[in-house]
Amino acid sequence: MSYTVSSNSVEPNPGSMIQEERRSTSFNVQKMFEFLEGSKQKAVDTLSIMQQLERDPILRTSLRYYEYGTEKHREETAAKISRMAQYIEKDAPDMQTFQNRLNLIAVVDPQLGTRIGVHLGLFLGAIRGNGTDNQFNYWAFERGAAYIKGIYGCFAMTELAHGSNVAALETTATYNRKRKSFIINTPHVGATKWWIGGAAHSATHTACFARLKVDGKDYGVKVFVVPLRDTAHMLQPGIALGDIGEKMGRNGIDNGWIQFSNVEIPKEYMLSKFATISDDGEVIEPPLAQLAYSALLGGRVTMVTDSFRTSERFITIALRYSVGRRQFKQGKAASNNKKMPQSESQIIDHPLHQHRLLPLLAWTYAMGIASNQIQSDYKATLSMLESGVRTQDMKVLGVAIKKLKQLFADSASLKSTCTWKCLQLIEECRQACGGHGYSAYSGFGKGYADHAVQCTWEGDNDILAQNAGRITVQQVAKMLKTDMKPTGNFSFLAGKSKIGHTIDAEDISDLSKLLLALETLICRLSSNCLDLLSKNEQNWDSISTEKKSLSHLYAIQYMLSKGIQRLTEMRQSNNGGINTPIKLLLSLFALSGIKEYADVFLQFDVLSTQTYAKLKERIGTLCLEIRPMVIGMTDSFKFSDFFINSVLGCYNGDIYNDYWKAVNSLNDAFDTKAPYSHDLEAMLKRPTVAQRENFEKGSKVLQKLSN
């Protein structure tokens, strides 16, 4: 028997579209990569690290990774940590190269990044930030912690009942004068150290945050090195700890709880750069104690970079998919691929899809600019601070402290804004890939779950935004009261309270005018906050939603102003045609940022309703202008398939075949039956209800029973 089956279906060929658009990219992708990385040299370094990582057999992260349970994740992560420890030795003493390496591997395996980040950034960072030089040298180099050798550290700050309010932690460190020691104790379940990464199975030591108590007097929270496990990796007496179990994401991290039951440590284990205790219990705290938490800043700065890198990864997947995928015909398609035979449009040619994804692409570039800037500020500030403390040069120290305060404001605003934006980006990109975005092999599911915690840890975003917003209001208050010009990144505030600037329709295409509008709004909203404060007995909680908006607006101002600066610096040189696309992206970033806060812009009359209508139109035309460059703009991230790790976003663009092959190789052909098939078959073949009840409700039985 022969069937005559006619089929004129044409097999989709998404790869050809992606490759055609790649060929027609109008700018130099290498130059754009250098712009994103910050310099030509940094671009070379990044590529070289990427290549080493993706070729390393132990660091391999494949699609299988999305199928692992917690045990498998933990095992593999342990092996990867051990591998990364060898790279520290290789990179030493250049810790910056290792930090870049860590930031890059974290894109494809975030939990690995955290595992090492907790040890190097938090545990060793606390010792570096709060310990004396001798203390740091002992733990880091003599004992080997700097190379994850001899010591594996964790960071025991948060407790079950206390997270954001560090000053209210309840673990105690009571001084014992006779024995010149501290007794570390957990007073009740609520004070159990909680969420401690590395505690459950790994850490040999912890940087423990505890209330220093001497003769009943409470000196507030200080940091102590407390050994947890001995050289045989066995728990020390008095230490109780365990696994806090399954998490939303990052299950490769062995987060644990710790309870200290009167654990004695030598007096010398208190980190004493800012607070010292004499043998007979006198506590000396120089005014520099305010710097004690500076070690936490590094994490926030890293998270700006991580948000950038993670956004690079996921926007690439969504945009490649949106170029390769066709669905529905479009009225007036803006496609630049009129030659394609299929009649459905590429989904990126649907205006709504452009509105969905292209502002997020623009944000990704803006985050890259912010990441470069704050990383370099951080390094400069920290080294100035350390030299100031070491030399006790009060002038250097004064400048350093001012810079540190600026960094505190910048990092609070940028960490919260960027981690939130990145989370939104991952979810939006997932939805933009339709049903296939829900496949674990697309990478979005684990990507979202892994990134989500960035909005919470090392400074809850809501709290950080409150802090950043408060600083802005205070800067404006000081400026209005004292006529002192704000300095540093706040210098833009100067003079803005007096002018009555409003964006006009013709200003929409002028980046500097958009920046001015943002700055004007920040100033007006801050002034408004001051009015509200005076009405509400200076209760800062009464302006909490305004502070949150100010923090976001400050971040947008930061990114836009640094972006304009970079653009101005570049104008002199021949850049392979990247100036125009960058300008388009910055414009879209600025306009979409303003659109997000359009209600406030309109309310404070920085924007008229007529101009707002024009502004929305302009977003649409900007999307159309950027549209033909999306493949080039994402290729410019130079993420190989290893870093993308998604069936939907490979470089070749052969989406359906890649996906089809992956699904088939990962899931063995089902030739017999599933392990639970017997349950289903028994259900389908079950006897009738009457049979299963042995007919005991039948009329004959009931008749018998009625007599």
Place this chain on the structure above:
Amino acid sequence: MSYTVSSNSVEPNPGSMIQEERRSTSFNVQKMFEFLEGSKQKAVDTLSIMQQLERDPILRTSLRYYEYGTEKHREETAAKISRMAQYIEKDAPDMQTFQNRLNLIAVVDPQLGTRIGVHLGLFLGAIRGNGTDNQFNYWAFERGAAYIKGIYGCFAMTELAHGSNVAALETTATYNRKRKSFIINTPHVGATKWWIGGAAHSATHTACFARLKVDGKDYGVKVFVVPLRDTAHMLQPGIALGDIGEKMGRNGIDNGWIQFSNVEIPKEYMLSKFATISDDGEVIEPPLAQLAYSALLGGRVTMVTDSFRTSERFITIALRYSVGRRQFKQGKAASNNKKMPQSESQIIDHPLHQHRLLPLLAWTYAMGIASNQIQSDYKATLSMLESGVRTQDMKVLGVAIKKLKQLFADSASLKSTCTWKCLQLIEECRQACGGHGYSAYSGFGKGYADHAVQCTWEGDNDILAQNAGRITVQQVAKMLKTDMKPTGNFSFLAGKSKIGHTIDAEDISDLSKLLLALETLICRLSSNCLDLLSKNEQNWDSISTEKKSLSHLYAIQYMLSKGIQRLTEMRQSNNGGINTPIKLLLSLFALSGIKEYADVFLQFDVLSTQTYAKLKERIGTLCLEIRPMVIGMTDSFKFSDFFINSVLGCYNGDIYNDYWKAVNSLNDAFDTKAPYSHDLEAMLKRPTVAQRENFEKGSKVLQKLSN
């Protein structure tokens, strides 16, 4: 040796605060429950079902559920399906009770809900919607599919390269006149049926969407019953299928792919309520063919209910936690618990936290109102439609079709708006629980991952919102052109285009004025769309962002108007004091809905900037008024700990002890070492680099090698 450790820490007691607030609830929680469920009788029914479900040993869903891998989820889900099948027999012929049961169990085990929903709602729904009475009777009752007996169905609509654009599906069903049969064929990989729930391991039959082809002519997509597995549960020849593997969530579902290689089915397996084919291949399609997709509506309606139920669950967890958790002192705390000894504030007393959670509580109530309304509209419409088709009474049919169109618009708008809002709610609630929200045992992680797909499947939210927005614009166009009054749920449009209404400051507390403002905006924005369309050669894609806004605004208008209606109906009776809290919640819902679209309200001059400032203030005072009732308002959902299934949200409120005990019982005390400890120990104890390299880079060696 004895230590003297002083500790004046007071153990936190969150339960006492929650219970005290529960005692002081100002309204009757039972009456509120009845309001939410729609009637006293429905409330009784819901409670009775809940009790049966939570006591059933096979349906048990515990904290362990959050630790399962895919295999375990699949196994347990199979056993639960089998158990639920027995409840169908028990509930029969009352399918509504079983549907309620399914909606409820889906709150705590969404994948189970989907598994059964695909069989009953999609597979059998397609047969009911597209088949003749005889066809439905055979497959549903004679063969037993209605009881998941004999037949397990799946729904083969989407393909690898086609999802939203159903009309462009590429699987073919070619008529073979000689054999009076259809040949079902998959022309290429892109046309592989994909995401088919139940296909990988379970289904015996599928409702297959394929292009009907007769003599080379394409009649578009029709539905065919295609057997996949025989009575021994073995694959039929010509059928290739497999598992599509790991997903972001709902891994208990065995989503699969199917390829048909010239599979022959009898002509009678085509579902032919709307399209018939004669033996010699003549295709007859009555004008009613437009109703062919009506079976999909049920899923959308169910998702409104599911968004409501899921929101009930997660807002309860976040609010109980926010009452029990203390963190930071507050300037002017709005706490109603001044007696508590601790000095930190309950986090719900921080204004920002109120702004974060209370509008979401208000949305939950609004979704409950919407769910009740659309469920009852759906039932009425479907039964009218079926009786119309059966009796061929054209008058009845005419009304039914009109109602069906209304339902299409309502469900498109509400499904997209509510599933999006619910997803946002879960994430916001997770973040509001700080670090602990990231624990899998909080329920948020799996809750988010499971719900996320609701925004994508059975009508992608972006597409549905486009459809709903377009209908609104068309209604306004018709009204302006013909002076015909819109009817049904669109009747509010009448007259709104002419008036120049703007909300004044004093209108903010008047629900009917807020409703009027919403309606005015919908009308103005629609008129604006008509202008834009005429400027853009009627290209509907040019107003896609506006259509999306219109869809959301329509949903808000729907919920608010139905809420006001319910409130008016209740005014006569004594309701245990629930009218005031409901009014407060509806006000907060309306204002926060307006705030979300404030830029559009301001742009179209329905709101002045002065009034907007007042409106934001009013949101703050509404939050303060609702604040003391949050425990009562969430207790009113009557979700027991079984349905909550979270360590952070138990009824007793003893958060820290519950969490501590759960973590300890789920994760065995770690007394020896982790399975991967050897890797870590080897790393910590590794020799120096020089040793590991056997000193082969040492100066002595190099000297030797240089000669």
